[in-house]
Structure formats: structure tokens, C-alpha cells
Amino acid sequence: xxxxxxxxxxxxxxxxxxxxxxxxxxxxxxxxxxxxxxxxxxxxxxxxxxxxxxxxxxxxxxxxxxxxxxxxxxxxxxxxxxxxxxxxxxxxxxxxxxxxxxxxxxxxxxxxxxxxxxxxxxxxxxxxxxxxxxxxxxxxxxxxxxxxxxxxxxxxxxx
Amino acid sequence: xxxxxxxxxxxxxxxxxxxxxxxxxxxxxxxxxxxxxxxxxxxxxxxxxxxxxxxxxxxxxxxxxxxxxxxxxxxxxxxxxxxxxxxxxxxxxxxxxxxxxxxxxxxxxxxxxxxxxxxxxxxxxxxxxxxxxxxxxxxxxxxxxxxxxxxxxxxxxxxxxxxxxxxxxxxxxxxxxxxxxxxxxxxxxxxxxxxxxxxxxxxxxxxxxxxxxxxxxxxxxxxxxxxxxxxxxxxxxxxxxxxxxxxxxxxxxxxxxxxxxxxxxxxxxxxxxxxxxxxxxxxxxxxxxxxxxxxxxxxxxxxxxxxxxxxxxxxxxxxxxxxxxxxxxxxxxxxxxxxxxxxxxxxxxxxxxxxxxxxxxxxxxxxxxxxxxxxxxxxxxxxxxxxxxxxxxxxxxxxxxxxxxxxxxxxxxxxxxxxxxxxxxxxxxxxxxxxxxxxxxxxxxxxxxxxxxxxxxxxxxxxxxxxxxxxxxxxxx
Numbered sequence: 309x310x311x312x313x314x315x316x317x318x319x320x321x322x323x324x325x326x327x328x329x330x331x332x333x334x335x336x337x338x339x340x341x342x343x344x345x346x347x348x349x350x351x352x353x354x355x356x357x358x359x360x361x362x363x364x365x366x367x368x369x370x371x372x373x374x375x376x377x378x379x380x381x382x383x384x385x386x387x388x389x390x391x392x393x394x395x396x397x398x399x400x401x402x403x404x405x406x407x408x409x410x411x412x413x414x415x416x417x418x419x420x421x422x423x424x425x426x427x428x429x430x431x432x433x434x435x436x437x438x439x440x441x442x443x444x445x446x447x448x449x450x451x452x453x454x455x456x457x458x459x460x461x462x463x464x465x466x467x
Numbered sequence: 468x469x470x471x472x473x474x475x476x477x478x479x480x481x482x483x484x485x486x487x488x489x490x491x492x493x494x495x496x497x498x499x500x501x502x503x504x505x506x507x508x509x510x511x512x513x514x515x516x517x518x519x520x521x522x523x524x525x526x527x528x529x530x531x532x533x534x535x536x537x538x539x540x541x542x543x544x545x546x547x548x549x550x551x552x553x554x555x556x557x558x559x560x561x562x563x564x565x566x567x568x569x570x571x572x573x574x575x576x577x578x579x580x581x582x583x584x585x586x587x588x589x590x591x592x593x594x595x596x597x598x599x600x601x602x603x604x605x606x607x608x609x610x611x612x613x614x615x616x617x618x619x620x621x622x623x624x625x626x627x628x629x630x631x632x633x634x635x636x637x638x639x640x641x642x643x644x645x646x647x648x649x650x651x652x653x654x655x656x657x658x659x660x661x662x663x664x665x666x667x668x669x670x671x672x673x674x675x676x677x678x679x680x681x682x683x684x685x686x687x688x689x690x691x692x693x694x695x696x697x698x699x700x701x702x703x704x705x706x707x708x709x710x711x712x713x714x715x716x717x718x719x720x721x722x723x724x725x726x727x728x729x730x731x732x733x734x735x736x737x738x739x740x741x742x743x744x745x746x747x748x749x750x751x752x753x754x755x756x757x758x759x760x761x762x763x764x765x766x767x768x769x770x771x772x773x774x775x776x777x778x779x780x781x782x783x784x785x786x787x788x789x790x791x792x793x794x795x796x797x798x799x800x801x802x803x804x805x806x807x808x809x810x811x812x813x814x815x816x817x818x819x820x821x822x823x824x825x826x827x828x829x830x831x832x833x834x835x836x837x838x839x840x841x842x843x844x845x846x847x848x849x850x851x852x853x854x855x856x857x858x859x860x861x862x863x864x865x866x867x868x869x870x871x872x873x874x875x876x877x878x879x880x881x882x883x884x885x886x887x888x889x890x891x892x893x894x895x896x897x898x899x900x901x902x903x904x905x906x907x908x909x910x911x912x913x914x915x916x917x918x919x920x921x922x923x924x925x926x927x928x929x930x931x932x933x934x935x936x937x938x939x940x941x942x943x944x
Binding site: 437 | 766890891892893894895896897898899902912913914915919920921922934937940941942943
């Protein structure tokens, strides 16, 4: 685990993450706008909404602009003959080793946002844990899935 | 011998009947309450008797329809009143057969047979509610591919004298009860019950009593509390005695066989190849006395109500006896537990901060708001500081060929012995501050009961040590 894994995930992952972050943050904005309207109608003090929008602004910057980039930079994976090596995490960096003989099944999945950019995520499950590589190009995800599933087809000792 | 259809013992009708009535009693009660109001008592009585008759008929019919037989190496169960169901379980797929006797069973000399396969899920694959004891044992014999010991008290004592076997002594059992730590849990339950009870006592009565109590001196209250604690403690002892009474573990070829329970007699089979890890638990109460609990993580199977996630291999033994015990039952799991690689010096700060930070904040807050009670968090802080130091001191690991020993403490000190091929994944986590200090946290995952994972974490190991662990675990190179 001295060296980080070499493969990065798809560049468009940043865009996909930005969109989902915008969806979540916009809920916050809607609440703040609603608060502003109510405050004006009922003559409540306005400084609540000012503080609220400052916080939302900060969160907006963090989750929409900063974190997707950092997250993308951190996300690495590498598939070896006998094991899968994954790195992720922004504040806490995790590096995980999953031996091929422990892999139970591999899935690819795709939500509407990932579909927009022709991306898919790969989920690797062992008997005890699941690991996800979040955004790969569709064809990469499919070939990775097939490759892992082929490599995992070794005779397993009893669990 | 059992290829013809068999029925459960007729007492099963009775058991189903009782269970159904127990489930119905609440709704009947509610309806009865309403009926009294509207003076429809006669309809209620008619309704109830019809219902009870229906339940009796239903219980009898379902008993009549429930048949089992052994045929072509399969256990074939047919059941269902309107929709007939058939369940065939192949002998090879059966992971374990447990025999349980509760008090009802013991009166009639019956036993409940639970059959488990590898499929995960809640509830057993097949459960024969009540069969004759001899029948249950014969069934177990038939269904096991491996020959098993017949563990029926003194009757067959002579036949298995050469199998490794260990029983719990009453003295030890009593000690296990006294240090069970169930006092705490019972105390919480009692407090909860009392706080609920309060609502039902009329206010005037309550106030009078309160006045009387206040007029007593504080000493009497203290005595009352002590008496209550003593009762709770005795209940804890009784609980342990009932649960682990007559605890016996036997090894037969590739299986461990555990019998326990005073009131409800439980017999469990653990195939050794399904054991994922063996743990030694030193509870905070037992550690100073030098006693430990040995348990195992077993893959697959099911979790029944009130059962623990880990399987207890022996409830209490002296620390020095552990190696002998493991040598006898699970020789692979003997390890050099006392010679671990610990944490580096600079990890100590992390451990102290982690265990005291919340209380420190509380302490400062109290200093501002209610300084007269400052001694409460101060004492707690000192306890936590001590726990933090203990956690730091106890954490460690060791590699011996394919065997890995991990030790950590949350409250109890736990030592886990596991093997390379049992570890499902290995993870290293590191945040910025840890990185500067050349420390990181590791997490290994194994399979445990119910098809879920069990994860062992050791925080703040030195990065060089983690390198060693990683290269031990990695399949590369």
C-alpha cells in the first residue's frame, strides 16, 4: 500500500457529482427563499436569513465546486490478477485490498445522472463487505466487471 | 428407518394452541372491553368460544398435515392446511442441527429440532416443533454425514469418554454470574419500569409516600438502593446460571458440540470449518480476577431471538487455561497472544484526546454554567483518561505465518485470532493529522452470522507496521 493505485475514474464524474450536489443544495436554497418570503410577510427580523444564506453559500461552494474535484483526484483503483486495490476519501484517505478469491459478485449500475454522461459505477461484494468504484465510462465499467468476474472465478476455499 | 411419514408428537398441537392464544389474547381483551361497554357480553362470549374452537381445530389440522420423513438422503417435510407445501432439504446441505428443550418439552420428554442450511436469513430452514427425544437424536444421527456423539446425560456417558470434552463447574458458573455485568442492564430496565409505573399511581398516594420517604433519613434511602442493586445482582447471577448451567463442549472430528441451559436445554453443533475467528474477551470486571470468555465467530446460520452474534465456546476460564483449552478443541488457534507489536509512543496523544475530548468540552461548559457540580465530570474525565491509556496500552497485533492476532479494547479487552484466508478485505485509513504523525488505522473484515460482516479496527498503528501487515495480506509479489 506504499503506492496509490494508478487508474483514475472518468473525468465526467466531477460533472455528475456537481449535478447531484446542486440538487441537494437547491433544497437548502428553496428553504432559505421560503424563509425570506415568510420573514418579509410577517415582519420577522431578516438576519436569520442572511446568516442562512451565508452558510448555504459556503456549503454551495464546498459541495459543488471544491469537493467534487478533490474527491475525483483522490479516487483511484487498480485491478491486479489476484486482488483489487481501491483508494478514496477526502479527509480520511482509505486504501482497501480485496482479494479476488473473496469476491462474491460484481455489479454495474447507472442512475439518471450517470447515464447522462455515459457513466456507470461498479460494485464489488465480498461475503462481508461491499466496495464501489463510483463513475467509470460505460464500456470501462462493463469490461472491468467482466474482468473481475472472470478473475474471481477461482476455486474458493470454504468461507 | 424413517422413510415412512412421521408426525410430530401430539403435544405440538398444544404448543401451537398456546402460542396462537398468546398472540390473540390482546385483541380478545380489547374487544371484550368494548363489549362490556355496550352490554354485548353474550355475543362476545359466543364469539370468543367460536374463535377458540377455530384455533383448536386449526392447531389439530396443522399438526395432522405436518409430516416429515427421510427419503433418498433428503429430509422431506409436507405441511399446510389449504395450500399444501413441500420442503425437501438435502442431507449434504444441512449445516447444523440443534436440539432445544424448553420446560414444556421437558415435561413430555420431547425436543425441538432446528435444521439450518447455509442460506442466510432470519429463522431456521426447518423446525420440528416437538418430537420424542430419542426420535430427535436419531434424526440428528441420520442427517449428519459425520458420526456424532449422543449427548444424553448419563445414559451414554461411557461411549464417548475419549472425545475432548470440557464442562463448567458450579463454582466457575457462579463466578461468571457474579461478574456478568448484567447488573447495569437490569438496572436500566428497572429504572425504566419504575418511571413507567409512576403514571399508574394516584397522585395523592404518591405524594403521601413521597412525604414519608423524605421523612426517613437519607441512610434508609441508600439502604433501599443498595438492596435493590443486590437483588438485581442476584437476578444477574440467576440469569447466567440458567443460561450457561451444565455448559459442556465436546469435540468430535470436525465439529464442536455445545450443550447448555438449566431450564431450556440447548444443544448446538458448530462445524469447525465454519469458524472464522476465535476471540478471547476479558471483561473489565473479570480481567482483574484473571478470568476470560472464549468465543467464536461462525459464518452463516441464523440469528434467533435473544441470541448473541458471537458463539460462546466457554463462558469463563482462567487466562492461563486458554492455551490448554484451544489445544484441545481448536489447536490452530493457539497463538502468542502475549507478545504483540503495540502502538508507537506518539499514538498515546491520539488515544487520550479521543477518549476525553467530549468530556473536556462538557467540563468547560459546566465550569461556566453550574460550577457547583463540577466534580461529576471531573471524576468521569479521570475515568475516561484512564480508559484511553488502557486502550492505547492494549492495542496491538501479531503475525505468525497465516495467523493474525489482533488485540483492542473498547471497554472489554478483546483478542482476536484469525487466518489469512478468512479475511474478506483489508483497509487502511488515514487522516491528515495521522499522516503527519506517521500513523494510520486498519480495518479487517470477516464473515459472521446472518451473512453480515464483522469488522475489527485498530487505530493509530505505526505506518511501517501497517506496511508489514499489508504485504502479509496482499496477494501480489
